[in-house]
Amino acid sequence: MKSWDQQTHRQRTRILTVILVVFVLFLAGGYYGGYRLAGDKVPRGTTISGVEVGGLTRSAAITELEQRFADRGRAPIAVQVERGGQERSASVRLGEIGLAVDAERSIDAAGAEASLSPVWLWNYYTGGSEIDAVVNVDEERLRERLAALSAGLGTPPRDGAVTFSPQGVTTTHPATGEAVDTGAAREALTAAYLGGDDTVELPIEPVEPDIDEHDVREALRNYATPAMSAPVTLVLGKSRIRLEPRQYADALSMVPHTGELVPAVDWTELSQLVDLAVVASDPVDATVVIVDGRPQVVPAESGLGYRPSDVVDAFLDVITSRGSARKVEVQGNVVEPDLATSEARELGIEEKVSEFTTYYPHADYRNVNLGRAAELIDGTVLEPGDGFSLNGIVGERTVENGFTEGYVINDGILVRDLGGGVSQMATTTFNAMFFAGLEDIEHKAHSFYIDRYPVGREATVAWPSIDLRFRNDTPYGVLIKASRTPSSDSAQGSVTVQMWSTKYWDIDSRTSERYNYRPPRTRTLTTPDCEPNAGWSGFDVDVTRVFRRVGGGTIDHTELFHTSYTPADTVVCEEPGRYN
Structure with missing residues (x-):
């Protein structure tokens, strides 16, 4: 009896083993086949996000998603705001303001992969869902575009202001503005994408102004009202300049x-009021004059200058003061x-x-x-x-410069023009320079x-094209003295030019x-x-200037x-028409 039971047990075990092997083989075949159908x-x-990608390979799904969202990015959409019951709108392209889909991450989040997992195979054949794409945001571009939209769709805040005029002080009251809510707009635009x-x-x-009512009150109290309360006196050296509020x-x-x-403070305006341009009293160069036939040095004089920044600072220091404190010495x-005295x-x-002296016949001009x-x-x-x-020293020959009309040479003939006769001064000066x-x-x-x-050995001049120019190439200074003896109906006039220095050359002509x-x-x-x-x-004609060192007889060089x-x-x- 026991032997029979053992035999039966062994038979049952063999049968179960065969069944198990067959079942495993069956599952393996189905699993492998499912993997081959659903893999990747x-x-x-x-x-x-509304784009069907189920059943596509990973690469095909990425391409599909990129193309569809590229179309969305290029398509213009209307963005609008509602203010006071009225709508304002503008058109934008979402792809141009910093929104872009990350197709690879989006497809991976949907479960596109190659796996032997029974769970994954089960989800592949029985799953499928609606998910949002992964969106990348270029925050800088988005902020810039939203700022531009705010300018067009919102209302900028108005800063408070304080302004001055000769009539007094005027204030501008601040006002709250409106702008696109950047954070909420980012979410709304992403959802639309x-x-x-x-x-x-x-x-x-709402957007508050940078300068509010408190700032305006403080500006009035601390500066504007006291600044316009009374005159300011600037003391510059010996000058006292009283400036009334309506003036400044x-x-x-x-x-x-x-x-x-x-x-x-506008320095240009203020400097015009005080009538000085940095220097209140000009310095005077040392010079040389001839006294009783001898050169004498006239000492130099220093000037007194004022830096614009010092004047402005002094003005600002007292403009909010009261009473006598509104006077300041700069x-x-x-x-x-x-040219200092010692240098002269x-x-x-x-x-x-x-x-050298030249003579001329009488003519008033x-x-x-x-x-x-x-x-x-x-x-x-x-x-x-x-x-x-x-030309640089004499300047343009105009009536305002003290000249009158006379005769000049033009195109080989004499014609009348301002400054006629000045060429005689050029000739005389040239000869003094020559010797x-x-x-x-x-x-x-x-x-x-x-x-x-x-x-x-003469020279002419004409403003501004023809000039007489020379250079002091000696190691000493040169003083030029010029004088004119007027002509009369009975006597000719003369012009004399002298050069004073230390003699450096003996000149022959x-x-x-x-x-x-x-x-x-x-x-x-x-x-006419x-x-x-x-x-x-x-x-x-040719003129030769001969140079000899002072006191020497040998020619140093010549000039032609x-x-x-x-x-x-x-x-x-x-007369016109005489031969007609």
Whole structure:
């Protein structure tokens, strides 16, 4: 009996083992087949933010999601706000304001993978769900775009202000503004991106001004009201300048700074009021004058200057004070002259080194113009290396500058113009420079020869194109003295220019014979300003300047001046239409 039971047990065990093996083989085959069907795919029935990707491979699902959201990003949507029962709207593209889908992370979150897990296989065939895509946000771009939308859809706050005018102080009351709520707008735009919406309602929040009522009251109490309460007196050296509030009001302002109103002063306005431009009294350079035939140094004088910042600071220090405290002395600074007394003495201006005089026939315009030119040139001091410009010193020949109309040479004939005759001063100065041995920089002879001038050794000027320029290339200073003796009906006038220095060169002048003569032509003019003239020939001439060291007989070097004079045309004046 026991033997039978053992035999039966063994048979049952073999049967169960066979059944178990068959079952395992069956499961393995089905499992492997399911894996091959579902491996590396998104579970069936899966939708990501409205985009169906279920059953797609991972790469195909990523491509589908990217394409669909790219379309959403390019499509314009309307963003709108509601204020006071009225709507304002604008159009934006979500892809341009910093929103972008992260397709890979979104597909991975949906469960796209290759797995032998029975649970995963079960979910693949029986699962599927609606999930939101993963969205990346470019926060900087989003903030910039929302700020732009706020400017167009919201209302900026109005800062309080304090302004000044001659009539008094005016205030601007602050006002609360409205702007797009950035945090809530971010969520609303992201939801619209995920949902494919074409309209988004953006929430609005109040925005307080930087300068509120408290700031305005403080500005009035601490600055504006006392600033306009009474005059301010500035003491600058010997000057006392009283400024009334109505005068300086336009120079005052209050500007926002770190959440409050602070004072500001317009220096240009204030400087016009006090009528000074940094320097209250100009320095006076040392100079050299001739007294009883001897050079004497006139001492320099320092000036008194004021820095604009010092004046503004002093003004601000007392503008909120009361009573006598509204007067302030501004500390100036000494302004030294360009040429000090000691420097003038070191120039070595000890003797007259050259002198030249030219004469002219009587004409009132010559007396005026030559006298004015001499006045402007007289006393000029050239330090070693300094240049001289007659146009630069004399300036434009205008009525305001003291000149009158006279005759000048233009296109080979005499015509009337302001400053006529000044060229005689140029010729005289050129010759004084010539015999002082100074360096010639620029000079131009008259176009035709004028016999009261030394031939080949003369110069003309015209504003502003033709100038007489030379340089003091000696180691000593040069004082230029210029004077004019007026002409009269019975006596000719003269112009004299002297150069005072320490003699450095002995100068000789050698003049060649005239050559290459050219005859004049005759011109008949019928213009109202025609001036008759008896012509003469043109010619060439050479002048040589010979340099010798002072006290020495040997020639150091020479300088050649070549002049080519054009003929002076004979001018015949006729009445207009005489030969018609």
